[in-house]
Amino acid sequence: MLVVGVALLMPVLSSIVTIATERSASAATYSAYVMGYFKESPNQSGDSYALHLAVSSDGLNWMPLNQNNPVATPTAGMQGLRDPYILRKQDGTFVVLATDLKGRVFNLNNQYIHVWDSVNLTSFTNYRRVRLHDMNTHSWAPQAFWVPSRNQYAVIYSANNGTRDVFMVNYTTDFITMGTPQVFFDPGFNVLDGDVLVDGSTFYLSYKNLSDGNLYVARSTTGAPNSFTTLTSGLRQGNAIEAPILVKSNTSNTFWLWGDSFSPANAVFYAWQSSNVNGNAWSALNQRAYTPPINAKHATITPITAAEQTALINRWGTPQWNRLKSSNFPGRYVRHADYVARIDPFPMDPTADQQWRLVPGLADPAGVSFESVNFPGRYLRHSSYALRLDPNDNTSTFRADATFYRTAGLADGAWASFRSYNHPDRYIRHSGYLLRIDPLSAGSDLTARQDATFQVTY
Known part of the structure; x- marks a missing residue:
């Protein structure tokens, strides 16, 4: 009798569950x-x-x-x-x-x-x-x-x-x-x-x-x-x-x-x-x-x-990488090409050229360093003020050149700018689509500040 009773109740219970699910779905925020x-x-x-x-x-x-x-x-x-x-x-x-x-x-x-x-x-x-x-x-x-x-x-x-x-x-x-x-x-x-x-x-x-x-x-x-x-x-x-x-x-x-x-x-x-x-x-x-x-x-x-x-x-899971989107050229993203850092139009191949692991700064963990996804062990670093993708030789000079402090974007505070660790008056910016570090501040002209502003995205 119990089995029969449960069997008889199952359609009713099923209907109640279905109604409750439909109501919760329709009332969902x-x-x-x-x-x-x-x-x-x-x-x-x-x-x-x-x-x-x-x-x-x-x-x-x-x-x-x-x-x-x-x-x-x-x-x-x-x-x-x-x-x-x-x-x-x-x-x-x-x-x-x-x-x-x-x-x-x-x-x-x-x-x-x-x-x-x-x-x-x-x-x-x-x-x-x-x-x-x-x-x-x-x-x-x-x-x-x-x-x-x-x-x-x-x-x-x-x-x-x-x-x-x-x-x-x-x-x-x-x-x-x-x-x-x-x-x-x-x-x-x-x-x-x-x-x-x-x-x-x-x-x-x-x-x-x-x-x-x-x-x-x-x-x-x-x-x-x-x-x-x-x-x-x-x-x-x-x-x-x-x-x-x-x-x-x-x-x-x-x-x-x-x-x-x-x-x-x-x-x-x-x-x-x-x-x-x-x-x-x-x-x-x-x-x-x-x-x-x-x-x-x-x-x-x-x-x-x-x-x-x-x-x-x-x-x-969340991505284990980020992309950097240009503020004043939002169809372009930071990428490496022949080990040179630049901003190029999306889409681009290989896809991973534009993907970066943002890791604690090599010279100061309060900062950030950019490790390549498809060339692990290589980082963005400045050399004669130009940014390159070079292998970490673990010298103090390399670690300093490859470390930056993330700040509020110079052109848009909701985005980001990146100040050099060992040249604190200089920020990463693009010029002729190539990346370099130049002296910048909140008082710099708008174009220069836009050049130095990026969205950290996926």
């Missing part, structure tokens, strides 16, 4: 963000067609997890992914979707996508490939959102319907059994990379218009197929842009629209900001305002709680 992405670099040495994660407290500056290494890799299909998407489901857990592609040779006729389940993104289970259609077309950039009126999730993706490139949709409750595919968005011209943000009862779709190469934002009050009206004029930064991501701030009525460059040789993220997503007023953000993960491509951004952020950091 999101104070951080998680980004999912794959990686590409100009010469392909930094390519990784797997799921990577990063976290951010402000939604703009990102810290890669797991040393920017993969956290999940497909084992079926083409055994690689592009265009991952992370959705928080109605029960508060997550599902991850991704294009089933590996490398830069595209299979145009792949009918499947990769799918994982995850409780809190610290592990990934139930890996599977899910078939979306039987058409002779692709299934690129899958994305999903909840449709309350249907009590189902919509899975949208880029495909060709025989006439043009459109967004298709399948409806599902479990991301296993997919409904019949149908056209979701066909504005009469080719489109790519749809991303839906649900804000209250309004659905916003960002997409790329392949006819003019620009990004747009559209709106629907129902989220139903072919119900979206475009709100914005075309947006573009750089020579080419794709993969829009529409994100709402956790703390204000601010919206961000992200996009990344089309070419891996110029894998740069761009961003816009607006306080009125229903209008046509987007302002481009200066790259000083944001720092995406190294080599990240076609990302997804999802709000998370502080506890979830802590769990992700505890599980995957």
Whole structure:
């Protein structure tokens, strides 16, 4: 009788747990963000067609997890992914979707996508490939959102319907059994990379218009197929842009629209900001305002709680390196090339040329020394006032030349400047993109102070 009683109670208990989880998820206070992405670099040495994660407290500056290494890799299909998407489901857990592609040779006729389940993104289970259609077309950039009126999730993706490139949709409750595919968005011209943000009862779709190469934002009050009206004029930064991501701030009525460059040789993220997503007023953000993960491509951004952020950091770990971003050339980072220190545009190969271990100063542990990640044992040091990457010979002269004191940034106190240990009137600065130490102070001209100001980031 006891066994029967427990068995009878199990559905009730399960329902109570499910309801409690859904209520806690809906009532959660999101104070951080998680980004999912794959990686590409100009010469392909930094390519990784797997799921990577990063976290951010402000939604703009990102810290890669797991040393920017993969956290999940497909084992079926083409055994690689592009265009991952992370959705928080109605029960508060997550599902991850991704294009089933590996490398830069595209299979145009792949009918499947990769799918994982995850409780809190610290592990990934139930890996599977899910078939979306039987058409002779692709299934690129899958994305999903909840449709309350249907009590189902919509899975949208880029495909060709025989006439043009459109967004298709399948409806599902479990991301296993997919409904019949149908056209979701066909504005009469080719489109790519749809991303839906649900804000209250309004659905916003960002997409790329392949006819003019620009990004747009559209709106629907129902989220139903072919119900979206475009709100914005075309947006573009750089020579080419794709993969829009529409994100709402956790703390204000601010919206961000992200996009990344089309070419891996110029894998740069761009961003816009607006306080009125229903209008046509987007302002481009200066790259000083944001720092995406190294080599990240076609990302997804999802709000998370502080506890979830802590769990992700505890599980995957923080980077054991930093990057130094120039204040007045924010698209450039400190790197070594032929053992000479300079600031160069991102992206760059080898990737590790721009990664540094900030260790206690070799001459004074209260200071800092910069050890190369890919040439361990070599440090930035000044020689005739120019900065070089040299091996530590453990002399007092080397230790002094390689030690600097971190101070508030001379041009921006929220950033950093680095004063020489043995030439205390001189700071690291760039000149002609090369690094050196020059006499500087708070009274120096603004350009010189900007040259000597850097953001310690990832």
